[in-house]
Amino acid sequence: MHSKKWGDEKKARVDHRKTIGLESVDEQKMKRYNRAEKSSGAVYGAWNDRNDPYNKERDRHAQTF
Known part of the structure; x- marks a missing residue:
């Protein structure tokens, strides 16, 4: 007999696929920081x-953040 109900395993796989490619706020800040430092010529x-x-x-760095 076929049921249209989703099992827990199938739901977990779908939920996992939804999170692929998402970044945390900390990762976004780090990328933004690295991009700004690279463009400014920082070492x-x-x-x-x-x-x-x-x-x-x-001191300059402390003032910017």
């Missing part, structure tokens, strides 16, 4: 005393 890596001896870039 990847943490600011430290060697590459920012007078804390200019660290």
